Amino acid sequence: MPKKKLQPSPAMLLHMEQALFTHGYSDLTMERFAKACNFSRRALYFYFSSKPEVFRAIVRFRNDLGLTTGFAAGRKRWSEGGNALEILADIINIRYGDLRRIAHTSPHQVELNAEVFRRCTDIVRDVAIYFEGELAKLILELQRDGLLHLRRDVTAEQLAQALANGARGVNQRIPAVAPEELENRYRDMCRFILYGCAEMPATQSRRQRNTITRKSERKRT
Numbered sequence: 056m057p058k059k060k061l062q063p064s065p066a067m068l069l070h071m072e073q074a075l076f077t078h079g080y081s082d083l084t085m086e087r088f089a090k091a092c093n094f095s096r097r098a099l100y101f102y103f104s105s106k107p108e109v110f111r112a113i114v115r116f117r118n119d120l121g122l123t124t125g126f127a128a129g130r131k132r133w134s135e136g137g138n139a140l141e142i143l144a145d146i147i148n149i150r151y152g153d154l155r156r157i158a159h160t161s162p163h164q165v166e167l168n169a170e171v172f173r174r175c176t177d178i179v180r181d182v183a184i185y186f187e188g189e190l191a192k193l194i195l196e197l198q199r200d201g202l203l204h205l206r207r208d209v210t211a212e213q214l215a216q217a218l219a220n221g222a223r224g225v226n227q228r229i230p231a232v233a234p235e236e237l238e239n240r241y242r243d244m245c246r247f248i249l250y251g252c253a254e255m256p257a258t259q260s261r262r263q264r265n266t267i268t269r270k271s272e273r274k275r276t
Contacts, residue, residue, distance in 0.1 A: 061101050067092050068116040071109060079163030080110065080170045107174055114175045117154055118182040125150035126189065139203040140249055143218060144242040146193075150186060151222040152237040159234045183219065190215035203249070217248050 063071075074083060074091035088109055089099040103109045129146035137145075158164050171179065191211040197203050198211070205211065221244040225232060232240050246252075 060103070063102050063112065065116070065120075067102075068113055072113045072117065075110070075113060075167060076158065076161035076163065079161075079166050080106075081166065085109070110170065111175055111178065114171055115178050118178065121150045121153055122182065122186060122189070124153070126193070129193065133197075133202075139197050140242070140246055142197065142202070143190075143194075143249070144238075144245045146190070147218060147222045147241045147245060148238045151226055152234075152241060155226060155237060156234045187212070187215045187219050190218065214248070218245060221245070221248055 070091045071088050074088055078087060083106060085099055085103075085106055086096045088103075088106070089096045092099065103112065125146045125148075128149050129142045132142045132145045158167065161167065191214070194203070194205070194211040194214055198205055205214065222241060225237065225240045225244055
């Protein structure tokens with residue numbers, strides 16, 4: 056039977072993550088990962104079998120950290136009397152913004168992002184599904200507490216998905232949003248989705264009225 060691997064500590068994963076940001080993926084070796092943790096290469100193999108395994112562990116750790124700290128920040132804002140917009144914007148800002156702000160300092164950001172989608176799509180998918188599910192539960196809590204009221208034609212799951220999609224849209228925008236502007240962009244996105252930024256006209260538009268008038272005039276002639 057293969058030996059059971061040891062579980063890396065958060066501190067160890069953070070050291071290896073920093074090595075990724077410093078060296079990039081292609082230039083990293085298990086020896087460099089070990090050095091980042093003050094381990095021998097042999098000792099590192101008690102935790103990981105390969106470089107791709109290390110990379111996936113770092114991606115999973117960073118995503119789990121974003122989930123935990125994001126919801127913790129939202130609930131802290133709630134306990135301090137924050138409104139629904141402030142609570143949801145805090146969660147989104149940490150869940151989707153923290154890693155982008157950290158990774159922005161790396162000259163290997165583009166390469167690392169590509170490696171995530173090459174090697175970790177299952178992790179990204181599972182985290183996205185879990186996050187939207189937990190966010191939907193929190194939205195229902197906010198509704199029960201009277202902090203928001205969902206329209207009859209909108210479910211908590213739909214709102215959670217819209218907020219997550221909006222955050223991903225902010226992150227994928229071209230040209231990219233500057234790291235220092237991310238928090239404001241997430242907040243604006245949350246505000247637009249929660250409260251809207253336009254209303255359906257109660258009456259016909261001027262263009263519609265003009266079109267109807269022209270059609271009536273043609274019929275008379």
